[in-house]
Amino acid sequence: MPRKQATTLSEIAEAALNHISRHGFKQTQMSDIAKATGTSAGTLYLYVENKEALLALTSSFLLNPAELEASPLPFKAAAREELAKLFAERALELATWPKLDQAIKDKTSDPDRFKAVGYEMFDLMSANRRAIWFLDRLAFELPEFAPVQLTSVRGRTLGLLTDLLEATGKSSIPPHGLAVMARAAIETLASSAMHRHREGLDAQPMDKLSEEFIRDLAVQAFSGTLQAALR
Secondary structure (H helix, E strand, O other), rough: OOOOOOOOHHHHHHHHHHHHHHHHOOOOHHHHHHHHHOHHHHHHHHHHHHHHHHHHHHHHHHOOOHHHOOOOOOEEOOOHHHHHHHHHHHHOOOOOOHHHHHHHHHOOHHHHHHHHHHHHHHHHHHOHHHHHHHHHHHHHHHOOOOHHHHOOOOHHHHHHHHHHHHHHHHOOOOHHHHHHHHHHHHHHHHHHHHHHHHHHHHHOOOOOOOOOHHHHHHHHHHHHHHHHHHO
């Protein structure tokens, strides 16, 4: 079937990514995406089989964008379990933390080493923030995606950072308390690396601060939170 020149699967996926990340999959309707792409709902169904196919399309857009435009129309649905598996595999592929792994091995409590870990985490969060937002929303709504967050993304990172704090042997805080501190450190990075972009940079009182300066501030706060956990 020939494709309408003004509409591509990538444009549809882009609109779906924005809408689902903000409003959730359950609240997203085909008509919402049709409106966002300037097409009719009837035309949209020529490109995407149904709402479940929209979920698969957006997932492919995030995980395998180069292959998207070669897909036959209409784009077909896929099992949610299979999509969740693909996200888990990609998360394990991307979320490698050599500096964090080495810090755990060395049982370090050096603030500069904490900062190195912070930069490592900040940069990965920033580069993959749209996929993280999307997965966060799906995990909140759809049970098939919740384990991905618990085992491959947020839960795994939180566990490793808690392991680092425990490995130093310098804290009187119990393990569950260290996990709270680790979570606070992660959220400090996430606020600057991810969340402020979704809120809209123009609406934030950042004045003329450069992205590099904001990155440095976030990492300093991250390191400070970890140091506070060891007192």
